[in-house]
Amino acid sequence: MTDPQSRLSANVIAERLAGGQALLPGGLLLGLDDMTLRVRSNSAALLENLQGYFSHIVITDADADTDTVIDLHAFECAAPDLSVDYVDWPREAGKAGRKDAFFDLVDGRIVQKVRTGMVFLQSKDHRIAAGPCLENDNQVINFINAQYMNMLQQNGWSICHAAGLVRNGRALGLAGFSGGGKSTLMLHMLANSGTAFLTNDRLFAKRDGASDDGPKVWAAGIPKLPRINPGTALNNPLLGDIVDAERRTELASLSKAELWGIEEKYDVDINQVYGTGRIIGRAPLCGFVILNWAHDSTAPTKITPVDLARRRDLLAAVMKSPGPFYQRADGSMYESDAVLAAEPYLATFAGVPVYEVTGQVDFDRIARQCLALFDDQGGLP
Template sequence: MIRVADVLAGLDRFGLAETIYLETGEVRVAVRCDGPMAEELRRHFADALAGEGPVAATVDVLEGQTLDAEPDWVDWAREPGKSGRKDAYYDLEDGRLVRKIRTGMTFLQSPQALVAFGPCLAHPNQVINFINTQILNICKRDGWEICHAAAVTDGVTGLAIAGLSGGGKSTAILRMMDLDTTRFVTNDRLMVRATANGIVGLGIPKNPRINPGTILHNPRLAPMLTEARRQELAAMPPDDLWQLEEKHDLFIGDIYGPDRVQFTMPLTEFWVLNWSRDSAAPTQLRDAVLAERPDLLGAIMKSAGPFYQDADGIFLRDHDPLEPEAYLAQLQTVRLREVTGAIDFDVLARAGEYLFA
C-alpha cells in the first residue's frame, strides 16, 4: 500500500520562500508557499494574519505539482439533494489523498504532512478551504461541533443563521452587517462548544462568496457589479436569479470598513430559515425546541468531510452518520427560532435591529 512518504518523495517542498501565520481564536496555523500564492493568501486572510510563533498545523502549497501516478480514486458521496461528482479520495496506509474532480486540485491529509498541490493559483478558494479545514479539524478533535451556519456578533449577543443550501443565510447575515454594531464571524462554517460561561462560537477566516441575487438586492454591495451586469440581472425572472450560481468574493473590509470581523463570539441565538419562495404566509420567527425538531437540527449539522481524521488517526467515511446528541449537548442553552412563511429579508433585518439594540 502507498504511504505518505511515497507521495512526499514525488513532491518538491523545498522551494517555499514564504510562511504566513494565521490565528482564529486560540487556533494558530502556518502556511508555506511561494511569493504569488503568498500575496493571494494575505489578501484573503487579511483579518486573520498573525505574527510568527507556535502553530497547531502547517500547510504546504505547491503550485503546479502533480502525483507521479494516479491512484484508484473513490468518489466521496454527495450530501442529499446534491448531484454530480465533486470529491474523490484514496486512502494511504497512513494518510489520505483527496482530489477535487472539477479542478484537478489534490490534497494530502495526514499527521506527517498537509499539502495542497496542483493549479493552486487558478483555484485559490480551494487552497483557502483546505487551510480552513485544518482549523475545523483541530477544533473538532478538541470537542467542538461544526455547524452549517453564518454568524455575526456585537460582542455580547451572537446570532447564527442556518438553512438549506441556497436558502438565503448569506443574504440574511449581510443584512445584519448593515447594523453599525455588528461584526462578521463566518459565512458558512461555525464551530460551537458549550462552556461554563455559555456557548462559544468560532468562525473560520474566509470571506463570503455570494451569488448575484444577494448583491443585487443590497445597495451597499452594488459596487461589486458593473452597471451593465446589474441591469442584466434585474431583468431576469426572480426564480432564475435565485437559482443562478455565479460566486463573487466579498471582502468585508472593502464594503463595511475596518474592524468589522471577529472570529469568536458568545452564541446566544440560532435562527433556522425554513421559509419558502412559494409561500404566501407572512414571515415569522417562532421559538422552537431543538431536541423536538430533528428537521431543524438537520439544517444545522455539517459533516467534517473527507479531510477529517480523528485523534486516533481514523478518517471519516462518507457513510458515517452525524451525531445529533453531540450537537444537542453543545446547543442546549441557545435560543432557537424557526423562520417560516414567505422569504422576506426586511422582516429579518427588523428582527436583527431589535436583537442587537
C-alpha cells in the first residue's frame, strides 16, 4: 500500500500552512539584481520589521517589473504541525545539535527549524514561512535571502562561505575556518572611508568571459546584515552601543576565551553605523583572503600568497553547501548527502590572487594589509 505522505504536493502543504489566514493587501517589494521579491504577510508588525531590515533595497510598485516578481508569504501563527516524518539535515563539520529537519514532497520540500518550530515550504510555485515569525524574524529574513541565493546558483554562481568588501570598484573576499573572525575583520575594514559592505557570510562568485578586458570573476553579496558576537562588539568602538550598557558591563569581566565561546548574536545596521550608501551588491573580485590564524598562537601574524590548487585544505574554508532550501531550476531539491566538488571552485578562482593569514590574531595589522590589496593591483606591499 502506498504511503499517503509520499504523494504530498506543495499545493496541499501550502493550503495547510495558510490555514485560511488572510494576507494583508499590498506587501513589501524588494529589488535585487536580476530579481524582485514581493513579501506578503498577515502581520503588519512583521512587514514593518522586514521593511526596516531591508530598507536599502525596498522599492515601489512603479519601480518593479511586475512580470518577474516572485511572491513569498509569511504567516504569523503557532508552530505548524504537518504530521510528516521529518529527517534531520546533517550539520557541517564542527557543528553539534539539531538545527534543520526536512521532508521532501513530490514537487518541493518542507523545512522545519527544530528549535523554533518554524516551517518553510520551498517549491517552484510556493514560498511560504509559517509559525512564530515575529519572534523569529531572522529566520524569515534568511528564507527571503534563500530565494535570491537560489536564483544566483541556478545562473552559475558558486556559493562561498565568506564575507566581502568593495573598494575602488573591486571586491575582496574574506574567508576563514569556523570562528576565524572574518566578520570582525570586515567590520574593522569598513571603518575606512571609501570601503563598502558586500556581504557577511555568503559570497557568490562567477567567472564572466564577456568582458572587453578578458575574463573577470565577479563577486555578489546578499542583503543579510552582519551578525556579530559580543566580543566583536566590545572590541570595536563603532559597535559598542549594539550591546546594552548592563550587558556590556557583564561581558567586560570575561576573558577573551570566554567571550569567544558565548553564543549571542547582534545585527549590525550598516547604514546606521557606517553611513548610507555603504552597501554594494556586485563588483569584480580582486582577491581572496583566508584566515588560518589561531587565538593561542604566539607566531607573528603573516599574510602569504597561496595556490588553491595546491592548498585544497584552504579551499575547504571557502566551499559552502547550498543547504536544504536550494531548489534547482528544474524543480529538484539539493540532496542532503550531496558532496561538494572542489573543481568548480578551482575553475572559478583560477587567476584570482589568494592569500593565507597565519600566526596570532591581529585584526588591525591584517586590515591594513587587506586594504592595500584594493589600493595596489600589484599585490601586497
